[in-house]
Amino acid sequence: MESEFRLVEKTFRDKGAQTWLIEHTPFDVQKTSKCLKPDARLQLFVENADLYREVTPSQQFRAALRIKPPKGTLQLEGFDVHRHWFANRIAGTAQLKGGIQFIPTPASWSPLIWMEQLRLHIANWIIDTLQGHPEQALVLAMVVGDQGLISPEDRDMFNTTGIAHLVAISGLHITLFAMLAGKLASNLWRRSSSLCLRVPATLAGSLFGLLFAILYGLVAGWGVPAQRTVFMLFALCVGQLRGGLQSSWDTFFLALFLTLAFDSWAVLDAGFMLSFGAVATLIFVTQGHVYFIKPRHEFVANAIKAQYAVTVGLILPCAILFNQQSLVSPVANALSIPWMSFVSTPLALLGGLFQHTWAIQLAADSLQVQRKWLGVLNELSWAALPVHNQPLWINTVVALGCLVLLLPPGLVSRWIGLALVAMLAWPAPRPAENDFWMTLMDVGQGTAIAIQTHRHLLIYDAGPAFNDRSNSARRVLLPWLAAHGYKKPDVFMLSHDDADHSGGAPLMLLKAPPVTFISSVVSTHPLNQQARLQKSKVHDCHHMTGWIWDGVRFDPIPINADQHAPSKLLAKNNQSCVLKISTATHSVLLTGDIEAISEMQLLTTHGAHLLQSRVLVAPHHGSKTSSTEPFLEAVQPEIALIQAGWQNQFGHPHLQVITRFNSMDIDVYNTAQNGAMKWHFQYKEATPSVTLAAETRRRYWHTHENSAKAP
Structure with a gap:
């Protein structure tokens, strides 16, 4: 559709790309398209953003966009992107179909728009000044809260070492600088007796510190940690105005109320749980007392106590959200908190806000120094303890154990608390002997399947990978392994080397090298070479015999390609690994992307008996070139499973194939409508x-997905 829009904000991405948050502002509401209401917000991906550098927040423009409803992949556990879109009022995603026509926009008098324009100006200056510096992304995140340039590898390192809360704008940093600004203002205020008679110097300092925190929080993007910190400082100012003693819990709950009143959907943000959870833990441990003067040894002791309390208090949230608990976090935080608080962040703010090149360069260099010890800690094999998903009763027991560990000594034995927390190691559920579970993951237009038996795991294909960030192995497969308590699969079978099946394979082989790698690619293929480097056994699926795991039989069914056959038979799709999984009661046939010619080859070579299966993973995502009638009559499936992207460009599954399934009374399940499926x-x-x-x-x-229910 073509209409008028207003830019709300920009965030930076790799290779000069940006993501814009835009608002629909049609000039003629009566003539606007019914598919997009006025004031609706869209997430627009702009590949060559340098062409539109002059577009600033509040700028209006006219453009033709290709718009899609916010329909993403949906797994059985983990991050839900639909919740993120909903909380941020994003009505859809869009791509430019052409150029942008600028519309003269009067200057805005809104302070919030000024602040957003200032954020963009600072971000552009940091990008230009630190071009090519390895810490450019981290400095950008620290100053303006834009984490879009942080690489996936760095995110993994920050999570493993437990300093992710310091990467963007930390409440600790805002509090520190608000206190310093308030102290400076208070000292200056005391020099005027007339000012002190009107407003006490301590109150004036607190108000000035609060103002500084608000400005810092707005420049930083006003995330949940910034909101929580600002509202807590505001609550402390309210306590000073009221006079008398104020409970720490009063401050906490007032900040909680103001955060939810300002943004009621902040509760859906993971940062909300971590931020308020950490503060609540500290208040619980200290009983809300504030000590202004402490001997040196008490200060150190209380710093250690605070780190212990936060670590224990966040064990369960980290296990639920990240499926791991950092064991090096206390050391990493002990080194990084003072370094970033007193060195990196002051230099980054000084350089960013006042555009001093020397300061921003020093800030980036100081972060390179920090990277040295983080790299050492990250390389430790025991740096993070993997924690798989646990049922509600286990999480309840662990929460009780954390509470015991936070209670004053002597009330309940700490050993009891440790024993309860150790329940996080309760074994993950597994199929019984002679049973198997099959999970078809939602990777959009692609294939990624996990087969679990009592003691073994097979991964079939690794889904697509469009770039380092949008990689099915990183976003779906590896989190799935962590959530279910697997370090690596016993077998990783790659049906064939097509991007929608093999895109995530290199990362899969690197991060979770299997015991055995099976594929249809040639022996000299880079994936086979990588598997050998990772000490995995390498096999060709067309030259293998079957095997039995825990009473479940696995039979690779070879496609015997004749060298004199038509070239189409030798194409990658038609060389896909075909695998039959069976027990005395059930059978499943995995077919990759085979097409009609390979289906006939299988029938001719092996006959219908070997192919017959109760469940068929539809060949080639339901393409009209596959699932021929003779093949379906030979397999005789009761259920057909399709892994396809919603509204994909190939039209999979084809209507002819769905009609064929329906005419043969085959039940059809599609990840495009059902999300991930576990059988x-x-x-x-x-x-x-x-x-x-x-x-x-x-x-x-x-609820917006109702329109996606058609085949």
């Missing part, structure tokens, strides 16, 4: 059961 094949149950992400994780922010 339970139990030896003693005649019918498999299924858990659908679209049902188990359905919330009111998914």
Whole structure:
């Protein structure tokens, strides 16, 4: 559609790209398209953003956009992007279909728009000044709160070492600088007796510090940690105005109320739980007392006590949100908090706000120094303890154990608390002997499947990877392994080397090298070479015999390609690894992207008996070139499973194929509508059961997906 829009904010991405938050502002509301209401917000991805550098917040423009509803992938656990879109009032995603036509925009008198323009000006200056510096992304995040340039590898390092809370704008930094600004203002205020008679110097200093915190928070993007800190400082000022003693819990709950009143959807942000959880833990441990003067040894002791309290208090949130607990976090924070608070952040703010090149350069160099000890800690094999998903009763027991560890000594034995927290190591659920579970992950237009038996795991394909950030292995497969308590699969089978199947394979082989790597690619292929470097056994799926795991049989079914056959038979799709998984009760056929010619080759070579299966993962995502009638009659599936992207450009699954399935009374399940699917094949149950992400994780922010239910 073509219409008028207003830029709200920009965030930076790799290779000169940006993500814009824009608002629909049509001149003629009566003639505007019905698909997008006025004031609706869109997330616009701009590849060559340098062409539109002069576009600043509040600037209006006219453009033709290709708009999609905010429909993303949905897994059975983990991050829900739909919740993020809903909380940020994003009505859809968009791409430019052409250029931008600028519309003369009168100067705005809104302080919030001025602040957003200042943020963009500072961000552009930092990008230009630190061009090519390895810490450019981190400095940008520290000054204006834009984390878009931080690499996935750096994010992993920050999470492993437990300093992710320091990467963007930290409440600790805002509090520190508010206190320093307030102290300076208070000292200056005391020099005027007339001013002190009107407003006490301590109150004036607190108010000035609060003003500084507000400005800092706005420049930083007004995230949840910034909101929490500003509102807590405001609550302290309210306490000073009221006079008398004020409970720390009063301050906490007033800040909590103001945060939710300002942004009621902040509660959906992971930062909300971590930020308020850490502060609540500290208040609980200290009982809300504030000591202004402490001997040196008490200061050190209380710093250690605070770190212990926060670490214990966040064990459960970190386990639920990140599936790990950093063991090096106390050391990393002991080194990084003072370094970033007193060296890196002051220099970054001085350089960013006042555009001093020397200061911003020193800030970046100081972060390079920090990277040295973070790198050493990150390389330790025991740096982070993986924690898989646990049921509610385990999490409740662990929460009770954390409470025991935070209670004053002598009330309950700390050993009891440790024993309760150790329940996080409760084994993850596994299929029984002779049973297997199959999870079809939602990776959009692509394939990624996990097969679990009692003691083994097979991964079939690794989904697409458009770039380092949008990599199915990083976003879906590796988190799935962590959530289910696996370090690596026993077998990683790659059906064929197509981007939507093999895109995540290199990262998968690097981060979770399998015991055995099976594929249809040639022996000299880079993936086979990488697997050998990782000490994995390498096999060709077309020259393998079957094997049995825990009473479940796995049979690779070779496609015997004749060298004199048509070239289409030798294409990558038609060389896909075909795998049959079976027990005495159930059978599943995985087919990759085989097409009609390979289907006939399988029938001719192996006959219908070997192919017959109760569940068929539809060949080639339901393409019209596959799932031929003779093939379906040979397989005789009761259920067909399709992994396809919603509204994908290929039109998968094709209507002819869906009609063919329906005419043969085959039940069809598609990840485009159902999200991820977990099928339970139990030896003693005649019918498999299924858990659908679209049902188990359905919330009111998914209601826009109703239009996606058509085949």
